[in-house]
Amino acid sequence: MRLLVMGPLILLLIFLLPNCYSFPLCTDSRAPVTLKTPLSFCSYNGSSCCNATDDAALEKWFKSMNISDAGCASVVKSILCVKCDPFSAELFNVEPKLKTVPTLCNSSLSSSSVQSKDSAKDFCTQVWDTCKDISILNSPFEPPSQGSAGLPISSNKLTNVWQSGNDFCAAFGGSSSDQSVCFNGKSVSFNSTQNIPAPKGLCLERIGNGSYLNMVAHPDGSNRVFFSNQPGKIWLATVPEQGSGGTLIIDEADPFLDLTDEVYYSTQFGLFGLAFHPNYTANGRLFVSYSCDKDKSASCSGRCSCNSDVGCDPSKLGSDSGAQPCQYQSVVAEYTVNSSSSMPSKAETARPLEVRRIFTMGLPYTSNHGGQILFGPADGYLYFMMGDGGKKGDPFNFSQNKKSLLGKIMRLDIDNIPSPSKISDLGLWGNYSIPKDNPSADDSELEGEIWAYGLRNPWRCSFDTERPSYFFCADVGQESYEEVDLISKGGNYGWRVYEGPDLYHPLETPGGNTSVNSINPIFPIMGYYHSAANNNVGSASIIGGYVYRSLTDPCMYGRYLYADLYATTLWTGTENPEGSGNFSSTIIPFSCSKNSPIPCDPVEGSSLPSLGYIYSFGEDNNKDVFILTSKGVYRVVRPSLCNYTCPKENTTDISTSPAGTSSSASNLQNVTRKVMLFLFVSLLLTTISF
Numbered sequence: 213m214r215l216l217v218m219g220p221l222i223l224l225l226i227f228l229l230p231n232c233y234s235f236p237l238c239t240d241s242r243a244p245v246t247l248k249t250p251l252s253f254c255s256y257n258g259s260s261c262c263n264a265t266d267d268a269a270l271e272k273w274f275k276s277m278n279i280s281d282a283g284c285a286s287v288v289k290s291i292l293c294v295k296c297d298p299f300s301a302e303l304f305n306v307e308p309k310l311k312t313v314p315t316l317c318n319s320s321l322s323s324s325s326v327q328s329k330d331s332a333k334d335f336c337t338q339v340w341d342t343c344k345d346i347s348i349l350n351s352p353f354e355p356p357s358q359g360s361a362g363l364p365i366s367s368n369k370l371t372n373v374w375q376s377g378n379d380f381c382a383a384f385g386g387s388s389s390d391q392s393v394c395f396n397g398k399s400v401s402f403n404s405t406q407n408i409p410a411p412k413g414l415c416l417e418r419i420g421n422g423s424y425l426n427m428v429a430h431p432d433g434s435n436r437v438f439f440s441n442q443p444g445k446i447w448l449a450t451v452p453e454q455g456s457g458g459t460l461i462i463d464e465a466d467p468f469l470d471l472t473d474e475v476y477y478s479t480q481f482g483l484f485g486l487a488f489h490p491n492y493t494a495n496g497r498l499f500v501s502y503s504c505d506k507d508k509s510a511s512c513s514g515r516c517s518c519n520s521d522v523g524c525d526p527s528k529l530g531s532d533s534g535a536q537p538c539q540y541q542s543v544v545a546e547y548t549v550n551s552s553s554s555m556p557s558k559a560e561t562a563r564p565l566e567v568r569r570i571f572t573m574g575l576p577y578t579s580n581h582g583g584q585i586l587f588g589p590a591d592g593y594l595y596f597m598m599g600d601g602g603k604k605g606d607p608f609n610f611s612q613n614k615k616s617l618l619g620k621i622m623r624l625d626i627d628n629i630p631s632p633s634k635i636s637d638l639g640l641w642g643n644y645s646i647p648k649d650n651p652s653a654d655d656s657e658l659e660g661e662i663w664a665y666g667l668r669n670p671w672r673c674s675f676d677t678e679r680p681s682y683f684f685c686a687d688v689g690q691e692s693y694e695e696v697d698l699i700s701k702g703g704n705y706g707w708r709v710y711e712g713p714d715l716y717h718p719l720e721t722p723g724g725n726t727s728v729n730s731i732n733p734i735f736p737i738m739g740y741y742h743s744a745a746n747n748n749v750g751s752a753s754i755i756g757g758y759v760y761r762s763l764t765d766p767c768m769y770g771r772y773l774y775a776d777l778y779a780t781t782l783w784t785g786t787e788n789p790e791g792s793g794n795f796s797s798t799i800i801p802f803s804c805s806k807n808s809p810i811p812c813d814p815v816e817g818s819s820l821p822s823l824g825y826i827y828s829f830g831e832d833n834n835k836d837v838f839i840l841t842s843k844g845v846y847r848v849v850r851p852s853l854c855n856y857t858c859p860k861e862n863t864t865d866i867s868t869s870p871a872g873t874s875s876s877a878s879n880l881q882n883v884t885r886k887v888m889l890f891l892f893v894s895l896l897l898t899t900i901s902f
């Protein structure tokens with residue numbers, strides 16, 4: 213019975229779950245499923261963490277409690293059934309262990325206008341008052357020092373263990389804050405959403421002219437960042453302080469690392485991903501993801517992703533744009549700054565020799581290869597985004613195929629690498645190991661590398677730096693819909709059964725089809741139809757961004773920013789209530805700061821800036837957000853610089869962040885020093901002239 217045997221889960225959760233954490237997730241950190249019929253005992257309907265089996269187990273447990281009092285029975289039943297709540301992970305998880313009882317709201321709802329005495333009482337106290345003298349066998353209310361579930365038979369009344377309602381609620385009560393939730397007897401109670409005024413617009417300044425695909429903050433926490441471009445070069449640059457008028461100084465001829473010889477570059481190929489080991493400042497390890505051409509590079513040789521395991525015959529793929537199947541490969545490789553410096557933070561170049569090949573996989577067609585890599589901030593594993601391989605409508609059904617790595621988000625452990633002889637025995641595609649808690653641990657049909665599936669071409673994913681369990685990925689659509697997904701363990705994001713929220717009808721299905729009823733897709737949290745992309749090209753392609761966490765534009769704080777490639781439309785997504793995973797998005801206007809260090813190009817016949825094509829976003833160590841476009845690097849700056857009003861903006865203070873404050877202060881000191889020096893010298897001269 214899953215409910216009583218939670219030992220292995222507990223271990224797993226300690227590892228997986230950061231303490232601040234919400235949006236609907238179950239205690240195994242998976243997303244809830246959509247019930248086709250309501251649960252018969254717990255009567256949950258719609259989204260739930262239980263299936264019929266779990267529901268029956270809860271019913272059995274409840275019956276075994278033999279609660280004589282109807283009021284207490286009803287309360288206990290509601291508490292047991294919280295296991296099925298879509299927020300069960302949050303409600304049951306308080307580190308360091310999974311609880312047997314969800315967090316019971318110990319403060320009455322502030323919004324409650326009901327006058328009756330009972331509802332004025334908090335839920336936790338209600339539970340105590342209703343059940344304290346009632347005998348409960350196999351009780352879920354576990355006394356403090358006891359390891360296993362249930363009160364001892366001899367003390368099966370709450371009063372035998374707890375002295376008072378206060379004692380009881382010290383153990384089981386809690387209130388909802390914006391980082392956690394509690395159960396109020398009927399549903400999950402959220403912290404009242406803070407009323408942050410909506411942004412009037414996004415103010416941008418142009419600080420560079422170069423065109424890049426990746427911008428990654430230096431892991432040492434400084435104001436330096438790495439940029440990489442699609443042909444395969446990586447540069448290290450200093451982000452100019454806001455308001456300084458400075459631009460990015462990048463010496464094109466002096467890259468941090470030049471991989472143009474290894475990288476195969478054309479429209480759909482190139483260097484797509486760049487990530488630094490969480491411990492880079494100590495170990496100097498860095499990782500890149502790129503495409504290679506096996507005709508041009510000897511090390512460009514991996515297994516073909518179209519193979520018999522996935523019911524795909526390479527000779528039947530047909531050639532696409534003259535390419536042979538699996539001529540082009542997707543590679544993740546490790547480099548180091550080790551030999552160039554004993555202090556990796558000080559390194560200004562990396563060693564141009566590959567340390568090891570992490571992953572190589574032959575691609576069936578010539579587009580949709582994702583390619584971004586990111587380290588999970590909570591788990592330290594390498595996430596690798598991979599598209600469906602590219603042909604229209606995913607004819608071979610790769611994204612839904614659990615044996616294929618196409619159309620997937622992978623999660624790899626690059627700190628524990630098996631010996632070379634073991635790699636092929638383990639069926640791995642390179643030098644990495646499979647984290648023990650990857651979803652294949654529970655679903656043996658899934659390939660070990662897979663973290664989530666059913667994606668088409670994830671193009672730019674990010675973790676919310678304040679709530680690392682929020683893992684956002686924008687997934688590029690086919691015909692009509694561009695989506696943003698919240699990625700959870702083992703989640704199926706629906707492609708090609710669905711495109712966004714709509715059923716998709718493939719043109720050809722040589723690889724078999726996946727029936728609608730056989731899957732439990734997780735639908736996008738945000739997105740837009742191509743018609744809403746507001747451009748003249750009649751097409752669209754989503755570019756995922758970041759949850760804005762800088763203090764520069766306080767009206768943007770906590771909102772997810774994303775865009776369309778054609779750069780005419782930017783959106784912000786807002787979660788309401790906070791922690792619920794329920795997002796709504798709106799188009800946000802943008803314009804160019806009057807102080808932009810490099811003037812923005814105007815759209816013809818308009819005062820609006822023309823950004824060119826948006827390729828990607830970046831975030832620096834100040835949490836400022838940058839837009840990487842074909843026309844350069846744009847930074848989100850204070851809204852007042854564009855005449856957008858944000859009541860929370862501190863317009864009197866030039867600085868916008870703690871880092872800004874200190875350097876402005878030192879700037880001021882320098883100015884003061886200079887002025888003093890000037891006065892001193894003047895005085896001296898005056899004195900002398902006397």
Ligand SMILES: *[C@@H]1O[C@H](CO)[C@@H](O)[C@H](O)[C@H]1NC(C)=O
Nearest residue numbers: 249250251255256257258259
């Ligand atoms: C379950 O929810 C759906 C939609 O919210 C509703 O149409 C349906 O009637 C509900 N079923 C039950 C049994 O409550």
Ligand SMILES: *[C@@H]1O[C@H](CO)[C@@H](O)[C@H](O)[C@H]1NC(C)=O
Nearest residue numbers: 214240261262263264265266
């Ligand atoms: C119900 O969910 C449990 C895990 O919670 C799973 O092991 C079981 O296979 C599921 N049963 C059905 C019928 O889907």
Ligand SMILES: *[C@@H]1O[C@H](CO)[C@@H](O)[C@H](O)[C@H]1NC(C)=O
Nearest residue numbers: 276277278279280281347349
């Ligand atoms: C359940 O409670 C009833 C009285 O309320 C009692 O007669 C019966 O023995 C109890 N059953 C168990 C299994 O304890």
Ligand SMILES: *[C@@H]1O[C@H](CO)[C@@H](O)[C@H](O)[C@H]1NC(C)=O
Nearest residue numbers: 318319381382384385386387
């Ligand atoms: C509610 O529970 C939390 C967590 O146990 C505690 O910090 C808080 O003081 C409690 N509040 C009340 C009103 O009991």
Ligand SMILES: *[C@@H]1O[C@H](CO)[C@@H](O)[C@H](O)[C@H]1NC(C)=O
Nearest residue numbers: 322387388389390391403404
């Ligand atoms: C909501 O959360 C904020 C920040 O954690 C806290 O200051 C505030 O008191 C909370 N509001 C309620 C109603 O709990």
Ligand SMILES: *[C@@H]1O[C@H](CO)[C@@H](O)[C@H](O)[C@H]1NC(C)=O
Nearest residue numbers: 419420421422459460461810
């Ligand atoms: C950016 O381009 C503009 C116009 O081409 C040029 O005037 C300016 O010097 C460039 N700035 C930098 C920092 O490269």
Ligand SMILES: *[C@@H]1O[C@H](CO)[C@@H](O)[C@H](O)[C@H]1NC(C)=O
Nearest residue numbers: 490491492493494495496592
């Ligand atoms: C980072 O690397 C240093 C030096 O190799 C090591 O002592 C430390 O334990 C590492 N930290 C983590 C979190 O891996």
Ligand SMILES: *[C@@H]1O[C@H](CO)[C@@H](O)[C@H](O)[C@H]1NC(C)=O
Nearest residue numbers: 494495496550553554555556
């Ligand atoms: C250099 O790399 C080796 C192995 O890659 C590692 O063990 C060592 O800690 C690194 N040393 C420094 C100073 O980065």
Ligand SMILES: *[C@@H]1O[C@H](CO)[C@@H](O)[C@H](O)[C@H]1NC(C)=O
Nearest residue numbers: 567568569570635641642643
């Ligand atoms: C593992 O890394 C080594 C060193 O880079 C490389 O020679 C080997 O091909 C890699 N193994 C796989 C399966 O990629």
Ligand SMILES: *[C@@H]1O[C@H](CO)[C@@H](O)[C@H](O)[C@H]1NC(C)=O
Nearest residue numbers: 522523609613723724725726
């Ligand atoms: C496509 O996926 C379904 C399962 O969802 C499977 O039945 C079918 O065989 C898959 N196609 C291939 C080529 O494996």
Ligand SMILES: *[C@@H]1O[C@H](CO)[C@@H](O)[C@H](O)[C@H]1NC(C)=O
Nearest residue numbers: 803804805806852853854855
């Ligand atoms: C902002 O408003 C001021 C005065 O109201 C005006 O001079 C300035 O041109 C405006 N700037 C922009 C970017 O619209």
Ligand SMILES: *[C@@H]1O[C@H](CO)[C@@H](O)[C@H](O)[C@H]1NC(C)=O
Nearest residue numbers: 875876877878879880881882
């Ligand atoms: C202030 O002056 C010191 C040395 O005089 C210099 O190192 C520092 O960079 C200056 N700070 C700023 C913000 O200009």
